[in-house]
Amino acid sequence: MRDITLADLCIFACSEAFRTEREIVATGIGPIPRIGAGLAKLTHSPGLLMTDGEAYLVEQPVPLGPRGDYSPKFAGYLPFSRFFDSAVWSGRRHAMVTPTQIDRFGQTNLSRLGGTHAHPKTQMLGVRGFPGNSVYHTNSMFVPAHSPRVFVSSEVDMISSAGYNPARRIPGGNYSSIDLKRIVTNLCVMDFGGTGQAIRVISLHPGVTFEQVQKATGFALEQGALIETPLPGEELLAIIDQLDPHSIRASVIKDNPPARPKS
Amino acid sequence: MTVLDKRMTPAEIVGVLKDGMTIGIGGWGPRRKPMALVREILRSPLRDLTIVAYGGADVGMLCAAGKVRKLVFAFVSLDAIPLEPWFRKAREAGQIEVLELDEGMLQWGLKAAAFGLPFLPTRVGLGTDLAELNGLKTVQSPYPDREVLIAMPPIKLDAALLHVNRSDWRGNVQLLGPDTHYDAWFAKAAERTFVSCEELVERMEDAYPEDATSNEIERCFVSGVTQIRYGAHPSSMPPAYGWDMKAFKAYTDAARDPGDWTVVAQRFVDTNEAAYLSNFGGKEAVAALPLPIF
Numbered sequence: 001m002r003d004i005t006l007a008d009l010c011i012f013a014c015s016e017a018f019r020t021e022r023e024i025v026a027t028g029i030g031p032i033p034r035i036g037a038g039l040a041k042l043t044h045s046p047g048l049l050m051t052d053g054e055a056y057l058v059e060q061p062v063p064l065g066p067r068g069d070y071s072p073k074f075a076g077y078l079p080f081s082r083f084f085d086s087a088v089w090s091g092r093r094h095a096m097v098t099p100t101q102i103d104r105f106g107q108t109n110l111s112r113l114g115g116t117h118a119h120p121k122t123q124m125l126g127v128r129g130f131p132g133n134s135v136y137h138t139n140s141m142f143v144p145a146h147s148p149r150v151f152v153s154s155e156v157d158m159i160s161s162a163g164y165n166p167a168r169r170i171p172g173g174n175y176s177s178i179d180l181k182r183i184v185t186n187l188c189v190m191d192f193g194g195t196g197q198a199i200r201v202i203s204l205h206p207g208v209t210f211e212q213v214q215k216a217t218g219f220a221l222e223q224g225a226l227i228e229t230p231l232p233g234e235e236l237l238a239i240i241d242q243l244d245p246h247s248i249r250a251s252v253i254k255d256n257p258p259a260r261p262k263s
Numbered sequence: 264m265t266v267l268d269k270r271m272t273p274a275e276i277v278g279v280l281k282d283g284m285t286i287g288i289g290g291w292g293p294r295r296k297p298m299a300l301v302r303e304i305l306r307s308p309l310r311d312l313t314i315v316a317y318g319g320a321d322v323g324m325l326c327a328a329g330k331v332r333k334l335v336f337a338f339v340s341l342d343a344i345p346l347e348p349w350f351r352k353a354r355e356a357g358q359i360e361v362l363e364l365d366e367g368m369l370q371w372g373l374k375a376a377a378f379g380l381p382f383l384p385t386r387v388g389l390g391t392d393l394a395e396l397n398g399l400k401t402v403q404s405p406y407p408d409r410e411v412l413i414a415m416p417p418i419k420l421d422a423a424l425l426h427v428n429r430s431d432w433r434g435n436v437q438l439l440g441p442d443t444h445y446d447a448w449f450a451k452a453a454e455r456t457f458v459s460c461e462e463l464v465e466r467m468e469d470a471y472p473e474d475a476t477s478n479e480i481e482r483c484f485v486s487g488v489t490q491i492r493y494g495a496h497p498s499s500m501p502p503a504y505g506w507d508m509k510a511f512k513a514y515t516d517a518a519r520d521p522g523d524w525t526v527v528a529q530r531f532v533d534t535n536e537a538a539y540l541s542n543f544g545g546k547e548a549v550a551a552l553p554l555p556i557f
Contacts, residue, residue: 053557055441067556079442080291084367089387107390111363112354117396119357125345126318126338131365132387162390170401172411173389 007249009259012232015039017140017182023047025093033096038243055079065246094138101156104219106163106180109156127160134161138179146185153218164197194222203229207261267433271487273303276457285313289425289446292319297426299494305532323349327524333360348518372418377451382414423453430460434485435467437477440501455486463490493549505554
């Protein structure tokens with residue numbers, strides 16, 4: 001059996017986040033969420049719909065990077081021009097993204113940092129589709145470098161996606177579809193099962209302590225029934241290799257250490 | 264009698280545009296952008312524009328050249344280069360006014376404009392900073408649910424600019440490729456829509472009747488047509504050619520110190536399209552750009 005890296009472990013955790021009985025679109029943005037979505041589809045959640053990264057639906061997840069002789073087989077069609085109708089605003093989607101900031105309410109930011117809206121210190125992408133995603137369908141997050149710069153102590157600088165913050169609710173508004181599922185990081189897996197949907201650590205990666213996670217987080221975390229994040233078995237590793245033949249996943253987490261630190 | 268010959272030169276199209284207008288630009292990020300028409304704007308004295316776009320280098324260049332007073336956007340990105348460098352510079356200098364929207368809200372606003380409605384209701388924006396920053400109002404359902412929603416106002420365009428694969432002189436267009444994004448709604452939200460095309464044919468019914476389902480925008484929404492082959496470069500125009508990531512990298516690198524747009528514009532805008540294309544290896548090189556892999 002080959003060595004299991006932290007990237008492999010995170011991919012497995014991401015695939016568990018995507019676990020569902022429903023037929024919904026799985027969107028994993030970035031190599032680890034994308035491979036995780038593919039792994040979910042090929043194992044426990046065959047109902048997931050997935051695109052080739054552009055406009056076509058595929059039943060066989062498209063491997064990352066240069067494809068050689070492989071060409072994706074199109075089973076369906078879901079272009080951007082239909083995306084809001086068919087996936088987002090119908091609630092038939094689970095997206096996993098990497099925001100720049102996340103706060104204790106699960107609100108995220110990828111628009112801008114510092115300064116004011118008229119004159120930001122650092123301009124990033126803009127809110128993209130985050131506001132709509134957050135009020136309409138399930139969302140998860142992947143954070144390759146767990147730190148207080150990402151998990152901020154106050155609210156995020158610009159709320160790009162809605163979370164569970166009572167202060168940001170307009171009376172009469174329908175927030176019932178906000179569904180934040182998992183946060184997978186290089187240290188742990190968290191969910192929103194704490195008091196009042198607070199963020200809670202549910203598993204620690206091998207060799208990581210709760211105190212370590214807390215120190216790398218700008219707000220107080222709750223503890224679930226902590227377990228060690230499981231490692232993928234041989235069969236799953238083979239699927240991961242098939243979905244990522246050039247090992248692009250190895251470049252995501254700093255130094256991509258072994259999943260279980262060598263003692 | 265209705266004049267159906269809609270052929271114009273790029274300069275005539277830009278000549279119709281006026282300072283202070285709201286102009287929608289089709290495409291998405293580094294895909295299907297009417298870049299040749301954008302370059303024509305960059306060569307003109309036009310200014311104080313409000314630009315509405317799923318933004319890529321079109322937005323970056325117009326910001327860098329000081330053409331933009333206000334930007335209506337959800338993102339500005341070159342995809343493989345996530346952050347558009349010249350847009351960033353303009354924002355971080357506090358140089359432009361913005362209306363920052365969700366991607367779905369932006370097309371919703373175009374649809375409100377297309378249908379002549381005062382607003383379209385949506386849940387998008389609830390729980391975020393968008394409503395407050397943009398002064399968006401709410402509306403309550405008159406039905407028993409009494410739900411409170413955000414009232415997305417119309418995004419009315421004075422003009423829309425699109426790059427399409429084919430057109431005839433009457434404005435019967437065909438949009439090919441895997442995804443045409445929201446081009447049709449930019450056209451319908453606009454007072455007038457001007458298209459540049461890769462291929463101008465005499466009569467679409469004689470040239471490509473088999474592709475009539477690609478006529479995503481009926482000709483009543485098209486006011487002017489001009490043929491500009493490779494007019495989307497450096498963005499992609501599937502199935503004809505992919506994006507020019509080498510050009511985007513050079514454009515991105517040039518934004519760093521000293522980051523002088525007037526120097527960059529000599530290569531990325533130049534004095535005319537033929538000169539511009541020769542800066543990137545000419546037509547053969549653009550035609551050979553591979554389609555991107557995702």
